[in-house]
Amino acid sequence: MTLTPVRPELAGTGLQSGLHDALNDREAFARHQESNLRPDVVRELGRRIEEAGVEYIYYALPTIGSRMVAKMVPANHFRRNLAKGIAFHRTALSDLQNDRYGNLIGGGIEAREFWALPEPDTFVVLPWDTSVARIFCTAYEPPHLPEVGGRPLAVDTRSLLIRSHEAFTARTGFEVRSGTEPEMTWEGPGLDVVKKPGTSPAYQVENLERMRPIYKQLVTYAKAMGLDMIEGDYEDDGQLELNWMYDRVENTADRLVTYRQICKQVAREFGVTASFMPKPYNGQMGNGCHHNLSLWDGDTNVTEDAGRVELHISQTARHALGGLLAHAPGTMAVMASTVNSYKRFWDAGQFAPSLANWGLDSRGCLVRISANGRMEYRVPDAAVNPYLSHTLILASMEDGLDRRLDPGLPDDGAGVAAAGGQLPLTLGDAVEAFAADSYLTGVLPADLVAIYTQLKQEEWARYCGAITEWERDMYWETIP
Numbered sequence: 288m289t290l291t292p293v294r295p296e297l298a299g300t301g302l303q304s305g306l307h308d309a310l311n312d313r314e315a316f317a318r319h320q321e322s323n324l325r326p327d328v329v330r331e332l333g334r335r336i337e338e339a340g341v342e343y344i345y346y347a348l349p350t351i352g353s354r355m356v357a358k359m360v361p362a363n364h365f366r367r368n369l370a371k372g373i374a375f376h377r378t379a380l381s382d383l384q385n386d387r388y389g390n391l392i393g394g395g396i397e398a399r400e401f402w403a404l405p406e407p408d409t410f411v412v413l414p415w416d417t418s419v420a421r422i423f424c425t426a427y428e429p430p431h432l433p434e435v436g437g438r439p440l441a442v443d444t445r446s447l448l449i450r451s452h453e454a455f456t457a458r459t460g461f462e463v464r465s466g467t468e469p470e471m472t473w474e475g476p477g478l479d480v481v482k483k484p485g486t487s488p489a490y491q492v493e494n495l496e497r498m499r500p501i502y503k504q505l506v507t508y509a510k511a512m513g514l515d516m517i518e519g520d521y522e523d524d525g526q527l528e529l530n531w532m533y534d535r536v537e538n539t540a541d542r543l544v545t546y547r548q549i550c551k552q553v554a555r556e557f558g559v560t561a562s563f564m565p566k567p568y569n570g571q572m573g574n575g576c577h578h579n580l581s582l583w584d585g586d587t588n589v590t591e592d593a594g595r596v597e598l599h600i601s602q603t604a605r606h607a608l609g610g611l612l613a614h615a616p617g618t619m620a621v622m623a624s625t626v627n628s629y630k631r632f633w634d635a636g637q638f639a640p641s642l643a644n645w646g647l648d649s650r651g652c653l654v655r656i657s658a659n660g661r662m663e664y665r666v667p668d669a670a671v672n673p674y675l676s677h678t679l680i681l682a683s684m685e686d687g688l689d690r691r692l693d694p695g696l697p698d699d700g701a702g703v704a705a706a707g708g709q710l711p712l713t714l715g716d717a718v719e720a721f722a723a724d725s726y727l728t729g730v731l732p733a734d735l736v737a738i739y740t741q742l743k744q745e746e747w748a749r750y751c752g753a754i755t756e757w758e759r760d761m762y763w764e765t766i767p
């Protein structure tokens with residue numbers, strides 16, 4: 288085993304320096320605004336709005352917790368919004384979450400607003416109501432503020448991923464592509480599960496047929512919103528997984544949050560509920576969101592060696608994998624971001640890895656090397672913020688490439704030691720591991736690290752103080 292411990296002295300170099308330079312760029316807002324106001328851009332967006340008959344536009348961006356926040360504006364004001372954007376209270380991106388004392392995390396009630404400029408190329412019409420469209424925005428410090436005005440907002444995780452990938456490619460020469468596998472659980476009338484006792488309902492056509500009206504509507508809407516849908520299956524009780532074609536990590540992240548929006552809409556239409564809760568039931572599979580990763584040099588997938596047919600990864604990919612394993616404990620607070628996420632790792636036999644290991648086509652490992660030249664990172668669950676998860680993946684891979692980390696031997700089930708050791712098994716431990724990984728916390732903007740840590744510490748503290756039904760069952764009548 289030749290993995291090198293995480294080195295604090297790496298902070299301030301490589302990816303970190305590039306990102307911090309970008310965050311200090313006070314001309315960023317002005318350049319974005321100037322691009323928005325080019326005559327061809329204004330003309331094209333106006334044409335698309337008119338041809339689609341759009342009357343309202345959601346100006347949207349994801350929060351730290353991967354929810355979407357937006358403002359609705361009548362479409363006839365699109366020129367004004369291209370120039371001035373939309374203003375939000377700063378704590379909107381920290382989910383407007385209070386701490387236990389009633390204070391808004393991320394700046395409090397007195398926090399300054401931020402300005403969000405739309406990105407015209409992300410304009411898309413909602414297929415369930417074509418009078419409404421959505422457009423993603425990038426967040427900035429308001430230009431009038433002294434010292435910081437015009438800078439990209441540090442807690443805008445979507446913008447952070449875009450900048451991170453640009454910086455990663457500039458230094459390594461590689462592009463990272465990703466395909467996610469979002470699982471979710473559906474409940475409601477007509478969705479009863481068919482299975483024999485002691486068996487799984489996975490892949491059974493009868494269960495898939497019961498979901499047919501739902502998956503057909505999901506695919507129809509997804510294709511209309513730009514997702515290239517490729518396959519889907521029924522997995523555990525009420526659990527449906529639909530996949531779309533892999534792409535650059537920032538495109539995949541946008542499509543995942545779009546897919547979630549589609550799922551909620553379809554659930555409303557059918558009078559059922561759709562949940563991305565990571566572990567809805569004991570004894571059944573959790574809702575994962577595996578990230579399938581590959582490194583590309585132009586049109587060449589360098590994750591595998593050309594001409595070889597056996598299951599393997601290239602030396603370049605081994606170094607990237609070494610970085611993924613080395614930083615796996617520190618990334619857990621993002622990959623498994625809720626209290627409920629960790630119930631996946633305590634329910635035996637449910638395919639959720641608890642060690643930082645890797646294997647060849649092994650679904651029990653953190654990273655599974657599968658066919659078609661990809662590394663399947665198996666910890667992320669259905670609640671993940673895909674912008675943050677992919678940003679940490681990029682950082683981990685770059686560290687592995689820079690230091691030429693060796694992931695060691697693949698785990699063959701015969702007791703090979705895990706390269707990165709034991710993964711945290713509670714959210715509280717995960718937050719501590721995140722804070723202890725000075726490389727990862729050095730890569731992310733300081734404001735983002737502080738707010739994300741506070742949000743997760745708050746969630747863990749609220750859980751630790753909650754009285755559960757399990758405790759009532761265990762202790763109400765059994766003590767002493």
